Amino acid sequence: LRRGAVAPDLAGRRVVISAGGTREAIDPVRFIGNHSSGRQGYALARTAAARGADVTLVAANVDLPDPAGARVVRVSSAVELSEAMAAERAGADAVVMTAAVADFRPVTSAASKIKKSGAAPAPIELVENPDILAGLVVDREREGLEQTIVGFAAETDDVIANGRAKLARKGCDLLVVNQVGGGRAFGTEDNQATVLASDGAVVDIPTGPKEALADRVWDLVVERLPRGAR
Ligand code: CTP
Ligand code: CA
DSSP states (O other): OOOTTOTTTTTTEEEEEEEEBOOOEETTTTTEEOOOOOOHHHHHHHHHHHTTTTEEEEESSOSSSSOTTTTEEEEHHHHHHHHHHHHTTTOSSSSEEOOBOSSESSSEEEEESSOSSOOOOOOOOOOOOOHHHHHHHHHHHHHOOOEEEEEEEEEEESHHHHHHHHHHHHOOSEEEEEEEETTTTOSSSEEEEEEEETTEEEEEEEEEEHHHHHHHHHHHHHHSSSOOOO
């Protein structure tokens, strides 16, 4: 291949990628959210499209231009993201969850803007959100699908041990683990990661642009796709 040319090794494949960060409404003007920019998910969408895939990008609160060649579905909350992923996963060869999903949401969202009353504020009661990634694995097993499922995790402390435990708990095929701290991961242009595979493989991806990391992730996905099953 000519330098800069891309192997169309995802041609005929359908991939679904979640990106961004969910927002959990407290009242009509406030939410619980996170700092995920969506850049890594968008880089995965761009690179998959460049490699020939049919790409659906489920974007939660991302302020970036639509990637060329991807169909974009916009959501906001974790429950909306869960519903969108449940609808889009059918028939996908690979599903990649880069979205930062809020672990908890307020039990109720006030219909009117919460006002100061002079008294102490009422506590906000939280309930756990569905684990979308684990649910995708359950759906795949139930339907006996050949589908590669990838998660992302930001970890501190013993990053690999935490990542291994999370990979096992979620049941996905690949977990891309970022070490957080030192200005990495959230909102930065560059990314570094270790990819842990359910087959025991450990692949270090050196610090580089999010596109380069995305391409390495697709390499690992392509290796795991059933051959010729289109
Ligand atoms: N994830 C998900 N649904 C959730 C929470 C997380 O699908 N409710 C996905 C994320 O998109 C990511 C992966 O799971 O791909 C790991 O997210 P992380 O927050 O690290 O996992 P948790 O199970 O929430 O563990 P922790 O308690 O460490 O936050
Ligand atoms: Ca979490």
